[in-house]
Amino acid sequence: MEKDQLLEQAYNLFENIPRESLGFFPTPLHRLNNISERYKAEVWIKRDDLTGPSIFGGNKTRKLEYLLGRAKQQGNDYVITYGATQSNHAMQTAIACRKVGLKAILYLVAVVPPGKGRPLGNLLLDRIMDAEVHIEPCPSGDAGEAMEKARSAAAVRMQELEKEGSSCYEIPTGGANDTGSLGYVRALMELREQIRQQPGLNGFDHVYQATGSGGTLAGLLAGKELLKEDYELVPVEVGLLKPGFKENVAALAGAALGLLGNKSVLEAESFMIEENFTGPGYEMPSVESSSALKELALAEGILVGPVYTAKAFAALLAHLQSGKIKKNSRVLFWHTGGASELFAEAQITGDDIIR
Ligand SMILES: Cc1ncc(COP(=O)(O)O)c(C=O)c1O
Structure with missing residues (x-):
């Protein structure tokens, strides 16, 4: 089937899916002229840092359109979600909830302990939004254990709210469920449309993204399957990889397709994860990620965040330098946001970016 027909069909599949309009779409797609010249390749960027609704956009706004669509459809009063204290997902949830009249409750694990003074970065934004914030300390450094405690506390809070006659919609960490992933199926449809409208741009060979x-x-894989796109997806891991991750992502992609009435099954072997740019760990910058953040800022005036997008851009630059990405290739960097991490604790931002 022709690509245009596949796109038409995909739009139809979304017809009955509840959605709340939160952001500004399509997000810009543009060429990085200076980076392209420097590396003799066609390097483009998809600006999901500009999704809105505030200037602190990011990939979660797309997911939240479908998650809050479901929450509103079911008549909930509250939304409860999880993350690190500097979670972009939690911050975007707090903002999105305000737009649609839901109350946000955030259970946050202090992977990097917030300082004693004023809250910083995303935590400050959560507070401006008057989200109900619960912080779970992580003294042993075991974020998994702290998250378990946070989940138990959240379960008690949900029961309490139910007793009061309120209902609560629970969103997993990162908004990572089938409903949330629909946002990125839709994003790939948006990209196809933009490629179609951009004279001289036939498509991409590689798409880089922070995972x-x-x-x-999962949404991108599902969208790729639906639209039969043939570019290589390069998901760059940022320090959260757990055993069974690929299998879970494959199952999630299948479940997202299932919501659209498509029965395709995705295999974990059908995609790769780039694991070489994690650096010392989650919320810890590496020499490469700080240098990539700085290079994009100085070459193009565009800011990525140290936790996610700097690591993905570091992978892209390293692959351009090593020749893994061939000269004249068409590469897309999917900027998923996170610049507000630049105002987080110094341990997260690192010192190399202001040297
Ligand atoms: C800025 C940014 N980029 C990328 C990601 C990764 O997205 P996902 O959790 O859907 O893998 C996140 C997740 O929090 C993020 O905040």
Whole structure:
């Protein structure tokens, strides 16, 4: 089937899916002229840092359109979700909830302990939004254990709210479920449309993207399957990889397709994860990620965040330098946001970016 026909068909599949309009779409797609010249390749960027609704956009806005669509359809009053204290997902949830009249409750694990003074970065934004914030300390450094405690506390809070007659919609960390992933199926449809409208741009050979919970990746894989796109997806891991991650992402992609009435099954072997740019760990910058953040800022005036997008861009630059990405290739960097991480604790941002 022709690509245009596949796109038409995909639009039809979304007809009955509940959605709340939160952002500004399509997000810009543009060429990185200086980076392209420097590396003799066609390097483009998809600006999901500009999704809105505030200037602190990012990939979660797309997921939240469908998640909050479901929450509103079911008549909930509250939304409860999880993340690190500097979670972009939690911050975007707090903002999105305000737009549609839901109350946000955030259970946050202090992977990097917030300082004693004023809250910083995303935590400050959560507070401006008057989200109900619960912080779970992580003294042993075991974020998994702290997250379990946070989940138990959240379950008690949900029961409490139910007793009061309120209902609560629970969103997993990163918004990573089938409903959330629909946002990135839709994003690939948007990209196809933009490629069609851009004279001289036939498509891409490689698409680079930062991966954490895997929800974005699952949506992109599902969208790729639906539209029969043939570019290589390069998901760059940022320090959250757990055993069984690929299998979970494949299952999530299948479940997202299932919501659209498509029965395709995705195999974990059908995609790769780039694991070489994690650096010292989650919320810890590496020499490469700090240098990539700085290079994009100085070459193009565009800011990525140290936790996610700097690591993905570091992978892209390293692959351009090593020749893994061939000269004249068409490469897309999918900017998923996170610049507000630049105002987080110094441990997260690192010192190399202001040297
Ligand atoms: C800025 C940014 N980029 C990428 C990701 C990764 O997205 P996902 O959790 O869907 O894998 C996140 C997740 O929090 C993020 O905040």
